[in-house]
Amino acid sequence: MDAILAAPRLMQVGGGSVKQVASLLAKFGLSRPLVVTDPFMASSGLVRRCLDPLEQAGIVASVFSDTIPEPTDMVVEAGVAVLLAGDFDCLVAFGGGSPIDTAKAMAVLAAGGGKMRDYKVPVQADTARLPVIAIPTTAGTGSECTRFTVITDAHADEKMLIAGLGCLPLAALVDYELTYSVPPRTTADTGVDSLTHALEAYVSRRANPFSDALALAAMRLIGENLRTAFREPRNAAAREAMMLGATQAGLAFSNSSVALVHGMSRPIGAHFHVPHGLSNAMLLPAVTRFSVPAAPDRYAVAARQSGLAAADDPDDRAVARLVAGLEALNRELGVPTPAEFGISEADWKAKLSLMAEQALASGSPANNPRVPDAAEIVALYNEVWTGAPRNAG
Ligand SMILES: NC(=O)c1ccc[n+]([C@@H]2O[C@H](COP(=O)([O-])OP(=O)(O)OC[C@H]3O[C@@H](n4cnc5c(N)ncnc54)[C@H](O)[C@@H]3O)[C@@H](O)[C@H]2O)c1
Numbered sequence: 001m002d003a004i005l006a007a008p009r010l011m012q013v014g015g016g017s018v019k020q021v022a023s024l025l026a027k028f029g030l031s032r033p034l035v036v037t038d039p040f041m042a043s044s045g046l047v048r049r050c051l052d053p054l055e056q057a058g059i060v061a062s063v064f065s066d067t068i069p070e071p072t073d074m075v076v077e078a079g080v081a082v083l084l085a086g087d088f089d090c091l092v093a094f095g096g097g098s099p100i101d102t103a104k105a106m107a108v109l110a111a112g113g114g115k116m117r118d119y120k121v122p123v124q125a126d127t128a129r130l131p132v133i134a135i136p137t138t139a140g141t142g143s144e145c146t147r148f149t150v151i152t153d154a155h156a157d158e159k160m161l162i163a164g165l166g167c168l169p170l171a172a173l174v175d176y177e178l179t180y181s182v183p184p185r186t187t188a189d190t191g192v193d194s195l196t197h198a199l200e201a202y203v204s205r206r207a208n209p210f211s212d213a214l215a216l217a218a219m220r221l222i223g224e225n226l227r228t229a230f231r232e233p234r235n236a237a238a239r240e241a242m243m244l245g246a247t248q249a250g251l252a253f254s255n256s257s258v259a260l261v262h263g264m265s266r267p268i269g270a271h272f273h274v275p276h277g278l279s280n281a282m283l284l285p286a287v288t289r290f291s292v293p294a295a296p297d298r299y300a301v302a303a304r305q306s307g308l309a310a311a312d313d314p315d316d317r318a319v320a321r322l323v324a325g326l327e328a329l330n331r332e333l334g335v336p337t338p339a340e341f342g343i344s345e346a347d348w349k350a351k352l353s354l355m356a357e358q359a360l361a362s363g364s365p366a367n368n369p370r371v372p373d374a375a376e377i378v379a380l381y382n383e384v385w386t387g388a389p390r391n392a393g
Pocket residue numbers: 038040041068069070071095096097098099101137138140141142143146147148149150178179180181182183186189190193276277
């Protein structure tokens with residue numbers, strides 16, 4: 001085995017743990033946070049769940065709340081200007097993957113200067129100006145424990161993967177009670193993102209025994225609880241399981257990798273502004289069908305683990321049930337096709353070769369069990385558009 005493991009120095013996990021934010025900062029000698037969040041968190045008052053316990057400890061935090069979904073380099077630059085204008089000793093990221101990724105990118109850009117594009121893979125973004133303490137409010141991207149951030153180049157319409165220790169939070173507070181207010185659509189999209197992280201980490205060419213253990217644990221939790229969390233937002237057991245699964249899946253892929261679904265998903269997000277988990281969901285059945293022949297045993301284990309196949313299904317039946325089960329899950333969660341989302345066929349077709357090129361350039365498809373060429377990626381995008389299986393296998 002050949003593996004490097006990276007994780008936050010401390011992760012405090014449990015209902016109500018956000019109340020410990022001040023004592024967590026104190027453990028690291030930190031007391032001057034800039035809280036990074038989004039406009040909804042600020043206007044809805046949800047950010048008070050983080051600000052109140054800080055204030056009770058005598059810390060009146062400044063707040064940067066101008067982050068946007070699927071954050072851009074321009075937003076990161078605006079955040080860096082705020083960061084550099086103040087006397088902060090850490091960033092507290094409070095929100096979904098978008099504010100957390102923004103905070104990470106701010107820390108990296110403020111350390112090295114230049115443009116966000118300068119840090120895109122294969123560059124190693126190992127240095128951060130300030131530590132990030134991440135508090136996720138979706139379950140989720142796992143960004144609270146990954147060594148990645150994803151930032152869109154607003155001019156080039158490219159969602160850039162930025163990787164390195166500079167993107168790894170110092171600590172995370174993982175409190176499932178923060179997810180009760182997540183609406184069903186976002187619960188579904190973020191939950192499928194987590195499931196995709198676990199599945200891709202497990203079938204990745206970079207999988208190792210550590211990432212396998214976390215990915216398998218995450219698949220079980222997400223497979224058993226995603227539908228319930230979607231239908232019953234206040235179901236504590238389902239919300240807790242989804243948060244735990246999301247974090248485990250984040251640790252899994254951060255120490256293995258994501259693969260073809262994520263490689264193809266980022267260009268859809270960049271060009272058509274489809275939320276990240278939703279573009280993953282659109283791709284997941286077709287990409288799984290394409291990839292299964294290269295690792296049927298791994299996909300069969302994943303099918304049984306996530307509950308989409310029965311424990312005693314032989315491999316061939318298990319993988320068939322996996323693809324069918326992912327399609328059924330999409331129907332149940334109301335995942336739209338690209339056309340139903342509002343994308344025009346002409347726009348979709350016009351971008352296909354550029355999207356395939358950007359997918360390949362991200363490096364993620366090279367980790368897939370079956371490594372596609374550009375023509376195969378275009379064929380998969382076409383399949384996702386028409387909804388027709390590429391082959392009947
Ligand atoms: N860094 C990584 O390792 C990693 C991994 C996967 C995805 N990502 C990135 O994360 C971003 C997506 O993050 P996301 O899926 O968490 O969505 P998000 O952060 O964009 O949030 C989606 C929406 O949900 C709302 N929301 C968040 N928490 C809420 C709550 N508790 N109650 C009510 N509403 C809430 C937000 O205000 C927003 O409108 C994408 O940019 C994606 O590329 C990063």
